[in-house]
Amino acid sequence: MNNKLIDLQHITKSFDGDLVLDDLDLYIRENEFLTLLGPSGCGKTTTLRIIGGFTTPDKGCVLFNGEDITNLPPNKRQLNTVFQKYALFTHMTIEDNIAFGLKIKGKTDKYIKDKIDYALNLVNLKGYGKRMPDSLSGGQQQRIAIARAIVNEPKVLLLDEPLGALDLKLRQDMQYELIRLKKDLGITFIYVTHDQEEALTMSDTIVVMNQGYIQQIGSPEDIYNEPENAFVADFIGDSNIIDAVFIHDELVSILGANFPCVDTGFGNNKPVDVVIRPEDVVLTVPEKGIITGKVTDLIFKGVHYEMSVMACGFEWLVHSTTMFPVGAEVGINVDPFNIQIMNKPASEDEEAISIEE
Amino acid sequence: MKNNKIKILTWPYLFWAVAFIVIPLLMIFYYGLTDRSGAFTFENIAAIATAEHAKALWLSLGLSLIATVICLLLGYPLASILAHLNSKTNVILFIFILPMWMNFLLRTLAWQTLLEKTGVINTILSLIGLPTINIINTGGAIVLGMVYNFLPFMVLPLYNSITKIDDDVINAARDLGADRFQTFMRVILPLTVPGIISGITMVFVPSLTSFVISTILGGSKILLIGNVIEEQFTHTGNWQLGSGLSIVLMLFIIINMICSAIFDKDSEGGVL
Numbered sequence: 001m002n003n004k005l006i007d008l009q010h011i012t013k014s015f016d017g018d019l020v021l022d023d024l025d026l027y028i029r030e031n032e033f034l035t036l037l038g039p040s041g042c043g044k045t046t047t048l049r050i051i052g053g054f055t056t057p058d059k060g061c062v063l064f065n066g067e068d069i070t071n072l073p074p075n076k077r078q079l080n081t082v083f084q085k086y087a088l089f090t091h092m093t094i095e096d097n098i099a100f101g102l103k104i105k106g107k108t109d110k111y112i113k114d115k116i117d118y119a120l121n122l123v124n125l126k127g128y129g130k131r132m133p134d135s136l137s138g139g140q141q142q143r144i145a146i147a148r149a150i151v152n153e154p155k156v157l158l159l160d161e162p163l164g165a166l167d168l169k170l171r172q173d174m175q176y177e178l179i180r181l182k183k184d185l186g187i188t189f190i191y192v193t194h195d196q197e198e199a200l201t202m203s204d205t206i207v208v209m210n211q212g213y214i215q216q217i218g219s220p221e222d223i224y225n226e227p228e229n230a231f232v233a234d235f236i237g238d239s240n241i242i243d244a245v246f247i248h249d250e251l252v253s254i255l256g257a258n259f260p261c262v263d264t265g266f267g268n269n270k271p272v273d274v275v276i277r278p279e280d281v282v283l284t285v286p287e288k289g290i291i292t293g294k295v296t297d298l299i300f301k302g303v304h305y306e307m308s309v310m311a312c313g314f315e316w317l318v319h320s321t322t323m324f325p326v327g328a329e330v331g332i333n334v335d336p337f338n339i340q341i342m343n344k345p346a347s348e349d350e351e352a353i354s355i356e357e
Numbered sequence: 358m359k360n361n362k363i364k365i366l367t368w369p370y371l372f373w374a375v376a377f378i379v380i381p382l383l384m385i386f387y388y389g390l391t392d393r394s395g396a397f398t399f400e401n402i403a404a405i406a407t408a409e410h411a412k413a414l415w416l417s418l419g420l421s422l423i424a425t426v427i428c429l430l431l432g433y434p435l436a437s438i439l440a441h442l443n444s445k446t447n448v449i450l451f452i453f454i455l456p457m458w459m460n461f462l463l464r465t466l467a468w469q470t471l472l473e474k475t476g477v478i479n480t481i482l483s484l485i486g487l488p489t490i491n492i493i494n495t496g497g498a499i500v501l502g503m504v505y506n507f508l509p510f511m512v513l514p515l516y517n518s519i520t521k522i523d524d525d526v527i528n529a530a531r532d533l534g535a536d537r538f539q540t541f542m543r544v545i546l547p548l549t550v551p552g553i554i555s556g557i558t559m560v561f562v563p564s565l566t567s568f569v570i571s572t573i574l575g576g577s578k579i580l581l582i583g584n585v586i587e588e589q590f591t592h593t594g595n596w597q598l599g600s601g602l603s604i605v606l607m608l609f610i611i612i613n614m615i616c617s618a619i620f621d622k623d624s625e626g627g628v629l
Contacts, residue, residue: 054528074531082530087525099532100543152533298367 004063005030005188006156011060013046020046020214021057028156028190033182035191038209039235044192045160047209051190052081052158072091079156080149084164085156088133094120094144095129101152105247119147122181139170146181157187163198163270175201196236200224208232229342233275240281240316252341256313257291261339273295273342278319279339283309289331295324386628391602394625401601410602416471417582417607421564422498424503428511429553431504435513436552450516457509465502465573472498472574494576502570503560510559518552519545554617582606 004027012026021043028034036044050062053074061070069077080101089097095116102112120126123143132139142162149157161180163171179202182189193199199206199212200220207232208215208223216228227233230241245253249264256276266272286292293311300306305323309316311332324330392398404410455463471477472493479489492498522545525584530540568583575581582602589599 052528052532054531073536074528075534075536081529083464083525083529085523087523087529089526089530089544089548091550100535104534105537148529148533282430 003030004028005032005065005159005298006190007063007066008047008050009061009063011047011050011057011062012090013043013055013057016204020212021050024060024212024214026207026214026217028188031186031188033179033189033204035193035201035203035206036209037193037196037199037206037235038215039194040335041211041219042209043212044194044209048081048158048190048192051156051308052079053077069350078154079150079158080154081158082142082145082149082162084161086133086138086145088145088148092133093129094125094131094133094136095172096127097133097144098148098151100148105152108181110183115151119151122150122184123147123177125314139166139174142166143177150181150187151212151251153186155191157185159189159191161192163195164193171198178202185340196322200236208235210235225275226340227275227342230273230275233273233342235270238278238317238319240278240314242274242276242314244272246270246272246341250336252339254339255291255314257312259290259334259339261341262336263339266343271344273344275340275342276316276334276338278306278317279304281309281316281318281320281335282333282335283307283318283320283322283324284331284333286329286331291332293330293332295326295330298323333344368500371408385600385603387600388596389604392597396424402604404598404601405605409580410582413580413582413585414605416496416579417565419583420500420503421561424500424564425511425557425561427500427504428508429556432508432515432556433553436512436519437515439512440519453512453523454499454509459505462569462573464506467571468498468502468505469493469573472501493574494578496579498574499571499579502574503564503567506570507560507563510563511556514552514555514559515549516552518549522548550620554620558613558617561613565609566606 001024006028008024008026011021011026012019013021020041022097024043024047026047036047038044046055051056053069053072053076056071061068063069064078074081089100092100092175098116099112102115107115117126120129123146125140125143125147128136128140128144133144136144141242142165145162146157157165162178163174166174175198178189182202189321192201199225203220205217206220206223210231216223216232218226218290218294223232223236227236227239233239233241241308242254246263246266246269247258249266250261252259252261252263252272252274273278283289291311293309293316295307296310297308297313298305301319304321307318307320309318309326309330316332379418389401390397390399392400405414429584435453442449467477473479474489474491474493476493482489492501526544526548527540530544533535535543566583566589568581571579571581571584586599586602586606589595589602
C-alpha cells in the first residue's frame, strides 16, 4: 500500500500561453482509489491525460513504478482509460469493442471469449455482446467502456468524469458499482470529477485542485471536516465561511461574539476564516444562544430542514431536524469541535495557494 | 389543417420535379426505345455493342476508375491533414476550394494551355534543358483533368467524416494498445467508410458522364461515351441513338449506387 505506483514530479503544462498546471507534485499508491476533484479548468483532466499519455507535460516527469514514462505513447503504458463520453467504437459490436485491446495483443480466441464473458458479467450486461453501442443507454455504454478497459488487466484504471453524462439515480448506482469493481479487481483507480459528493462517496484519497494547484490532499473525512482553506471548504459541501478574529488559543471571535474552539497556534488577535458546516449550527431558544438571529427562509429537504438565519449581519445556512418557522427569533450555538479555523490568504493572488506537504 | 398547409408548400417542388426531372427522363426512355418512325425497338440500346461504342464505354469506365482511385489516394491524406488543422489554419481548406469558384470550362482550358506541345510546362522544361512531355490528347491528360476538377468532391465528404470522429475514440484505440497504423486500419478507416463511398460516387459519376474534359484535353482523338452521346444530340441529330446510349450509361451509374448502398450497410453491420 505504501509504494508509489505513479509519481508526478514538477509537472508544468500550458495551452496557448495559459498555465494549466504549475509545478505539480503528486503520487498515487498501489491499490488506491484517488480522486482529482475541482471545478472545470482546474487542471484535473489535464493531469489525467498526462498520466494516460495523451498530453505531454512542458516540464517535469511521470514515473511509473520508478520508471520514467513521460514520453511513452499511450499504447505502451500499463494503464487504461474510461473516457467521459464513453468513446466506444460505433462500427463494432459490444463484443468487438471489448475484444479490441486483446486482439491487438494477439490473445487466443478462447482467451478473448472467456474475457468477454467475464467482463460482461462483471458489469451486469450479460447477453449484450452482439448488440451495437448505439442501441445501448448511456449507463450501459459507460459500463461497456469500463469492461473494454478492464479486460486488458491494467495496473491502473483512469476514469475521466465517467458518470458526468448520466442522470442522478443512475449515477448513484454506478458509484456503488465502481466501488464494487474496485474491490473485485484490486487495481488502482484514478478518478476525475467535479462532483464533490461522488468524490466523498468513492475515494480513499481526494486531491482538491484549483487553477492548476493542489489545494489539499487527504481522506474524504479530512477534506470534509478539516478543510485547509476557504476554497476547499466552499467547494466541498455547503458551508458557512465567516470572517473572524482569533483572540487567543481556543477562543475565536465570530461576528463580535466569543466562541470557544479547540484550535491553537493561530496567534493572538489575528484575522482568520472560520468554516462551520450547516449541520453543525445548533439552533435553540434565544436566551441559550451565543448569538441571536431571525429565521428568514425555510425549506423542507426530506432528511432535514434547510434554514437561513440572519444573525449579526451574516446569513447563516443551517441544516437541522428541528424546525423553526420563518420570523422566529433563535439562538445560535456551535460545538467547539465543529469550528474549523483557517488562515486567511495573504493576498488575492494567493487564493489558490500551493500546499506544501 | 397544418398538414394541408405543408402539402401546399410542396407543390412547387413537385412541379419542378415532374417538369424537369420526370418528364425529361421519360422522354429519354421514349426516344431510347423507339426508332425514327416511332416504332418500339431495342436497337438504340443494342448499339452499345458496336465496336466504336463499346470501346468508348470501356475507356470511359477505365479512365473514370483510375481518376477515382487517384482522387481517393490523394484526397484521404489531404482530408486528414485538413481535419487536424485548427480552425485558424482552415484557410487552407478555403484556398483548396477556391478554384471551384472559377468556371469549370475555364479551368480545363487552362490545363490545355499548360499541357500543349508548345504549352507553358513544355516551354519551361525546354528552357531548363529537360525533355518535354507529351501528355496532351492522351488518356493521361483526361485523367489529370478529371482528378483536378473532381478532387474537391472527394475531399469534402472525407473531411466531413474524419472531423466527425471524436478525438477520444482515437485516444481510446491508442489507450487499448493500438499503434498509429492499427488505429488507422481498425478505427479511423472503418469509421470514414460513408465518406469514402460518397466521395467515390461524387467523383466516379461525373467522370463517367463528362465529355468536356475529354473534348478539351483529349482532342478529337479520344472519344469517351459522353462524347459519343453528345455527338448524337448536337451533330448527328440522332436523338434515338443518343438516348439509347444514355440509358446504358445510367445502368452503370445505378450499379455504382447499388454497390455504395451495399458497402454502406456492411460498414454499419460491423463487417469491415
